[in-house]
Amino acid sequence: MAFTSWGCTMSEFFGALMQYNFLQLALITGLLASVACGIVGTYVVVRRITYIAGGISHCVLGGMGAARYLQVVHGFAWAHPMYGALVAALAAAIIIGLVSLRAKEREDTVIGALWAVGMAAGVLFISKTPGYGEDLMGYLFGNILMVSSHDIKLLIGLDAAVVAAGLLFFKQLQAVCFDEEFARLRGLNVEFYYLLLLCLTAATVVLLITVVGIIMVIALLTLPVAIAGFFARRLWQMMMLAIAISMVFTALGLGLSYGPDLPAGSTIVILAGAAYLATVIALGVAKIRPGKRPKAIVPED
Amino acid sequence: MNSTMKQEPPVCMHDVSFSYDVDPVLDRVDLCLKEQSFVSIIGPNGGGKTTLLKLMLGILKPTSGSVRIFGRTPREARKLIGYMPQNAQFDPHFPISVMDVVLMGRLGSKTCHGGRYCAEDRTIARRVLGEVELLPLAGRSFSSLSGGQRQRVLLARALACEPRILMLDEPTANLDQAVGTRLFDLLKRLNERLTILLVSHDVGFVTRYVDRVLCVNRGVLEHSVHDLSGDIMSHLYGDDVLAVKHGVHKLGVHHE
Numbered sequence: 001m002a003f004t005s006w007g008c009t010m011s012e013f014f015g016a017l018m019q020y021n022f023l024q025l026a027l028i029t030g031l032l033a034s035v036a037c038g039i040v041g042t043y044v045v046v047r048r049i050t051y052i053a054g055g056i057s058h059c060v061l062g063g064m065g066a067a068r069y070l071q072v073v074h075g076f077a078w079a080h081p082m083y084g085a086l087v088a089a090l091a092a093a094i095i096i097g098l099v100s101l102r103a104k105e106r107e108d109t110v111i112g113a114l115w116a117v118g119m120a121a122g123v124l125f126i127s128k129t130p131g132y133g134e135d136l137m138g139y140l141f142g143n144i145l146m147v148s149s150h151d152i153k154l155l156i157g158l159d160a161a162v163v164a165a166g167l168l169f170f171k172q173l174q175a176v177c178f179d180e181e182f183a184r185l186r187g188l189n190v191e192f193y194y195l196l197l198l199c200l201t202a203a204t205v206v207l208l209i210t211v212v213g214i215i216m217v218i219a220l221l222t223l224p225v226a227i228a229g230f231f232a233r234r235l236w237q238m239m240m241l242a243i244a245i246s247m248v249f250t251a252l253g254l255g256l257s258y259g260p261d262l263p264a265g266s267t268i269v270i271l272a273g274a275a276y277l278a279t280v281i282a283l284g285v286a287k288i289r290p291g292k293r294p295k296a297i298v299p300e301d
Numbered sequence: 302m303n304s305t306m307k308q309e310p311p312v313c314m315h316d317v318s319f320s321y322d323v324d325p326v327l328d329r330v331d332l333c334l335k336e337q338s339f340v341s342i343i344g345p346n347g348g349g350k351t352t353l354l355k356l357m358l359g360i361l362k363p364t365s366g367s368v369r370i371f372g373r374t375p376r377e378a379r380k381l382i383g384y385m386p387q388n389a390q391f392d393p394h395f396p397i398s399v400m401d402v403v404l405m406g407r408l409g410s411k412t413c414h415g416g417r418y419c420a421e422d423r424t425i426a427r428r429v430l431g432e433v434e435l436l437p438l439a440g441r442s443f444s445s446l447s448g449g450q451r452q453r454v455l456l457a458r459a460l461a462c463e464p465r466i467l468m469l470d471e472p473t474a475n476l477d478q479a480v481g482t483r484l485f486d487l488l489k490r491l492n493e494r495l496t497i498l499l500v501s502h503d504v505g506f507v508t509r510y511v512d513r514v515l516c517v518n519r520g521v522l523e524h525s526v527h528d529l530s531g532d533i534m535s536h537l538y539g540d541d542v543l544a545v546k547h548g549v550h551k552l553g554v555h556h557e
Contacts, residue, residue, distance in 0.1 A: 168415065168416045171404070171418055174405075178402070178405070179405065182384060182458075185358060185360070186379070186408040187379055187408075187409035188408055229394065229396065233396055
């Protein structure tokens, strides 16, 4: 039963996909975001800076709100909310990064403060902007179906920059994530690469916010990577796997949400959460049954 | 590598003091190590062993005094040092292969740039993995190895730097005796071409291999391992701690 209704939903989606430009743009957005998400999300997870990514993403509301305010109230047509988001995310990344490097003991306080202040600023700006209710919901929970062809150009540029930087500095970022002290002793500018990683995280957060919104960004940034982490033995394998998993989630979530008119972002996140849980349970079961998995520890030869 | 550098000692500290806040951890340390020596830093916990090593690595800066590695500042001499940290600090779930870990020793090498390691880096990594007898495990996941194997991978990474001095922090921590012995046999072989300096809490064990010890307890005193006596040990660790005795001990040499 459930299977056939899924099938119907998906075939309805494919039919609509051929027909409607906005669905094509939404799918492209999801797939693009998945690439950045798999690469940068992997660094974020192995370096254990998920809470920093959380801080950055919530600050974004301030930037989006300010841009929208300027656009609607003051008529600055160029002040696209996505520029506001990018500026706010990068500013938050740099501030958190510098605090984390210079005053480690205040890091969590600063992240918490920025988190709340960024959101508060966003809410203030939006409340002074006509028609704010719709905007606010879109920013918080995603509006992938509203992506315009102008947006997509921006997203492609951002995605290309993030992916290029993430791959161009692969060995340096890998070393900084695995053993920062050793990397520093090899003459690497560890502070630079740490800030670069946070800026890449900021850009990826902006990409993902288009898909699932501010509140749910962390789920999409970390869940595909966490699932990939169960199977990958090397960092680049984790990235490739996470990209693939994330693409499946976004495409499937979009397809499943279209027919019953569900919010796409929430559907994607629920899918990701369910898949993570299913993986944990499946691996747990496999572990309990003896002889199913090779022993992890190699005996001393 | 010019000729003057060849003659400079691997490590020289002159009147070095260090404190994290008010109380000095190290007080007016003077020492010089000879090329190709095999030296262990020993002393009680909190006595400043790791601090001494970090000063030599340039991770910490002395409050006063000077540290020279082959006649240069630790920062300038970074490329000449192969560093092996304690194993305990690594995230056990980090997805990385043995080869990837060893390749990190090639970071900052002038031959290859960009985000990937080049063929020359890989050749060197394979060579040093062969040296620690782990080449067959190059593709294995680092987290799947035993403690002793991991230590040898970290040693290979330090060797991949093509260093002139190896600095190791507690290389035998959490290893059983047989595995530790094997690691030290390997270090002894490497000592034929490299200066080796290590921190250890296991005095009885290391004195079988090293030829000099640096006794650290706020101050630093250098001894030949043959002079290491019960007197020195009790001075260092306090009277209630007995030195582990074995063949090389000669009693009766007095502490300055």
